[in-house]
Amino acid sequence: MKATVLHSPGDVRLDEVPDPRILDDTDAVVRVVAACVCGSDLWPYRGINPVTEPVRIGHEFVGVVEEIGSAVRSLRAGDFVIAPFMFSDNTCPHCQVGIQSACPSGGFWGREDRQGKTVDGAQGEYVRVPLADGTLVTVRDHDEAMIPSLLALSDVMGTGWHAAVAANVREGDTVVVVGDGAVGLSGVLSAAQMGAARIIVMSRHESRQKLATEFGATDIVAARGDEGEAQVMEMTHGVGADAVLECVGTGESMGTALTVARPGATVGYVGAPHGVELPVAAMFGRNVGLAGGVAPARQYLPNLRDAVLSGQINPGRVFDLQLPLDEVAEAYRAMDERRAIKSMLWVGRS
Amino acid sequence: MKATVLHSPGDVRLDEVPDPRILDDTDAVVRVVAACVCGSDLWPYRGINPVTEPVRIGHEFVGVVEEIGSAVRSLRAGDFVIAPFMFSDNTCPHCQVGIQSACPSGGFWGREDRQGKTVDGAQGEYVRVPLADGTLVTVRDHDEAMIPSLLALSDVMGTGWHAAVAANVREGDTVVVVGDGAVGLSGVLSAAQMGAARIIVMSRHESRQKLATEFGATDIVAARGDEGEAQVMEMTHGVGADAVLECVGTGESMGTALTVARPGATVGYVGAPHGVELPVAAMFGRNVGLAGGVAPARQYLPNLRDAVLSGQINPGRVFDLQLPLDEVAEAYRAMDERRAIKSMLWVGRS
Incomplete structure (x- = not known):
């Protein structure tokens, strides 16, 4: 599949990487519909956070569940889902009080999970989602026009x-x-x-x-x-x-x-x-x-999703640049040069 | 009158000082019934906070209103009152939201008020109370045994x-x-x-x-x-x-x-x-x-007073040493040497 890789500061490319697959029975694989570039992605892009080797990048996405592990209970193939910017089990004591960003089983997209297995970055065609039941929030009955606002709930609106x-x-x-x-x-x-x-x-x-x-x-x-x-x-x-x-x-x-x-x-x-x-x-x-602190976006997702679906809020308006995934390098440049508040990437059909 | 003066680290004495009198029409003069020594009084006593000249000390007291200024409305001579560890007008925007410790007209006992006039320390026979309506909280129908608990509301319990x-x-x-x-x-x-x-x-x-x-x-x-x-x-x-x-x-x-x-x-x-x-x-x-931060003891005083009067709380039990004002030096020594949790000073009849 194609996914975004930051090779060195300023050098972001769409590379061919291995297709993700189910590695744990609590995983899902999600086909990405839309992703975006975060202000925090600019820290390594600008070399302020060091980049010592090529890294997968992106931590905000919405998409369609492609496949689930045998232990996944709340999702099925075809569900449209929002992913918060961290994965979490949503059952541990920290998740239970709503601080999913402190989940000891959780972690960040584009890095390794707690077992040392690759977790895909969000700016690509597919993502393996660990702890899928705890992480993903389903969306029913949305229309295409709402996708930017649903995507904004991944990070910036929840933050x-x-x-x-x-x-x-x-x-x-x-x-x-x-x-x-x-x-x-x-x-x-x-x-x-x-x-x-x-x-x-x-x-x-x-x-x-x-x-x-x-x-x-x-x-x-x-x-x-x-x-x-x-x-x-x-x-x-x-x-x-x-x-x-x-x-x-x-x-x-x-x-x-x-x-x-x-x-x-x-x-x-x-x-x-x-x-x-x-x-x-x-x-x-x-x-x-x-x-x-690090926002527990997962905590706020169900309510904010409903607020988007009812038309009460439209946070997707922060995306003043929308590009296809192929143009991810321009998406970064536009934000780096402050030509865009936030760049959205259309990846696949919804 | 007699009042406590810290001459230099470790040297605390009961000195003869001028009797306070009404200087502003919003003042009251209170005859002190009981005062006490605070852990924060030990900072200068131990020389950790510098002492460059003799200073009046003490910021916790209960007593009886002796005289009021012509603008004072809520108090009269003979009222038994609790003073919080700072004075405040209780009408400014900070006081109105309950952060009386940030009152721009307020200040600390034993220093000068905002007009540069002496404010007595609490470990003495009388105290001039600026902004008396805003500062003092009256107590009706208490008995003598409650005085330690009412005094504790001045600072430690409110804090x-x-x-x-x-x-x-x-x-x-x-x-x-x-x-x-x-x-x-x-x-x-x-x-x-x-x-x-x-x-x-x-x-x-x-x-x-x-x-x-x-x-x-x-x-x-x-x-x-x-x-x-x-x-x-x-x-x-x-x-x-x-x-x-x-x-x-x-x-x-x-x-x-x-x-x-x-x-x-x-x-x-x-x-x-x-x-x-x-x-x-x-x-x-x-x-x-x-x-x-610096506790707005004034905010909590009315409710805590009622809790003391009803017997619900008995915070005065922190006073494990009670001495007459004459023995103020021993009151400090006992706390400094950790022989006492907190020393109370009986100053006058209630």
Whole structure:
């Protein structure tokens, strides 16, 4: 089959790789219908995370179940499914409380599973899915137009939702969203769904400001750092925000998030920290909490799927570039050069 | 009047100081009935926080209103009152959401107020109370035997309660309390009040273990560091605790708290951080949150007062040494030498 391989920073190719097959009786093989490129895929693409050998890549996909192992109970061939960005058994104590991203039997697409067996990356024609019952969420009665929004639930929408849950967004809140990438935009949509009265998004890019507004942002702050923080404090009459979503992961963005949070508020963070040092004395003095982490996208999938199917949310609008799998290199380039918020790859028929 | 002055590390004396009087129309003057020594008073007493000149000390007291300013509405002379460990207006936006410890008009006993006027320390015969309407909480119909428990609400019980609130303790939870000082013990009592099913306290001192058990602890772990963490993980079948109260404030105690928290749990911290560096990557990877800070004791005072008056809680049991104000030096020595969990000072008649 064809699948995406990152050979070295900047060098992403569609290669011929072995077809996956059932290796464990809890596996499924899924034929991919659509996949996409994540902001986190850009870390190795840009060489910020080292790439020492060619690696399979991609961790977001929807598709059709092709084959199941003999122990799989909840799926059958032909089911249309969404995969969260990690696989998990959904039965262990961590999964049971909804933190599937901490499942000790789970893991990431494109790496090895806990038995050392290859798990395919998502940006390819087929994927072997370990722990298929626990991992995959079925979708019934969708139409083709919903596929981008269903695909967005794999990662960015679930991650933005997690930021809003972690920040404890409540009805009537003033919320600040730091970051206007696909996750930040999903955070805006999430905060709006949770009833935030005011959503201030920190965004410098016009196309993203526009989508943020359509997703429910009420105010835009284009400035960053001290100036951006001062603007938010002024907009909140010196009080700060009731809840803050940190959707970037840099030291600067975290500093801003902690500064604009009012005393007693929580910063919900989902941007993988790169160069973040937490100012514990200031956090303590101001009673500003921090919660979040690797999003348990699996937890939120059933409800968010239903919200997509009912037309309540349309998170697939973050995909402002749609290409066939053959053009995966361009999909990366467009995101790397900020020509696209998020690139979607059409792989097969649904 | 007589009041406690810390002259230099280890040198605490009862000195003659000016009698306080009403300086602002929102002030009250309170005649102190009982005060106490806080673990945080030991930081300057031990020279860990520098002492460059003699300072008034003490921030926990109950007493009787002697005089009120012309703008004070909710109090009158003769009222028995509890003071939280900070004063606050209780009307600003931070106070209104219950974070009175962030009140921009507020401050600490024994320092200057926002206008630069002296505020008395609590370990003395009288205290000028700024913002008296916002700060003081009245008590009706108490008997003498309740005074230690009412005094405990000034700081340690409110602080332990804040740790449990911040850690989001819920009915049925397994809770770990790191620290067996008066705050940690109050944290145990708070978690028990909130319905925790299992309360594991990390404690090495027999007298504290005993009181912890009486307050509701179900398990004791005497070991610290790696060994203590391993014991907690074994006791929780490798899962970790649903909520963790960090009541010490050192790097080691925070490390333990974060390690024994299960994924998705929150560490509620109230020990002022000394040498704490937060491991953000590990916190992110495990979805372990951190919340808390300088406790808004004022927020919790009315409810905790009622719980004391009804006999539901008896947090005054943390006072295992009661002395007259004259013996304040011994009160400090006994805590410094760990002969007492917490020293109470009887100052005047109630």
